[in-house]
Amino acid sequence: MTKTTSPETQIAGRHLESVEDLDAVARSLARRAALRDRHAQGLARLMDERTDLRGVHPLADFVDDAIRWSA
Numbered sequence: 001m002t003k004t005t006s007p008e009t010q011i012a013g014r015h016l017e018s019v020e021d022l023d024a025v026a027r028s029l030a031r032r033a034a035l036r037d038r039h040a041q042g043l044a045r046l047m048d049e050r051t052d053l054r055g056v057h058p059l060a061d062f063v064d065d066a067i068r069w070s071a
Contacts, residue, residue: 040067 022030040063047053047064054061 044068 043060043063044067047060054064
């Protein structure tokens with residue numbers, strides 16, 4: 001039996017999670033977590049490329065700093 005994985009769980013640094021064994025709520029939570037991770041990665045990448053954006057939006061600065069401290 002082959003297990004399928006959703007594209008949302010195929011993110012660098014994350015383990016692939018099987019979606020066969022998950023119910024609708026668990027799949028929704030997994031998709032939401034994957035989306036949150038993608039947005040955080042994108043924000044960190046943007047803040048690295050565009051240092052002039054530092055200080056424009058306090059929440060973006062907070063997330064960027066949080067990612068750096070957790071690495």
